[in-house]
Amino acid sequence: MLLICYPKCSTCKKAQKWLDEKGISYDYRDIKIDNPSRGELAEWYAASGKPLRKFFNTSGMLYRDMGLKDKLGNMTDDEMLDLLATDGMLVKRPLVIDDGGVLIGFREAEWEDMLCRK
Numbered sequence: 001m002l003l004i005c006y007p008k009c010s011t012c013k014k015a016q017k018w019l020d021e022k023g024i025s026y027d028y029r030d031i032k033i034d035n036p037s038r039g040e041l042a043e044w045y046a047a048s049g050k051p052l053r054k055f056f057n058t059s060g061m062l063y064r065d066m067g068l069k070d071k072l073g074n075m076t077d078d079e080m081l082d083l084l085a086t087d088g089m090l091v092k093r094p095l096v097i098d099d100g101g102v103l104i105g106f107r108e109a110e111w112e113d114m115l116c117r118k
Helices: 010-022 038-048 061-065 068-074 077-084 108-115
Strands: 002-005 027-030 095-098 101-104
Touching: 002 010, 010 108, 038 077, 038 095, 038 101, 061 068, 095 108, 101 108
Parallel strands: 002 027
Antiparallel strands: 002 095, 095 101
């Protein structure tokens, strides 16, 4: 399992603590240092079953500075994937990539369903 986080993100810290308390092992990846590639993002998007817009960090400063709230509706999936691949700070986190699927953001009930009921 791969956990993709930003070390300064309080939600990421909370998610990491939750995994540790559950004894769930994971590989950690700092999204700021190792931004997901377009290919990875496309693969995760396909596996997630969620709209691509869910992969955007809508509370981030970069998202707001770029005015993406008003632009995403007019963008194709290819354009959104290209944009997400430019900067890890645009990507919603934490991300969990596992054989069971992809989790975007930390919602404890979703994490429990996917990671603890195998």
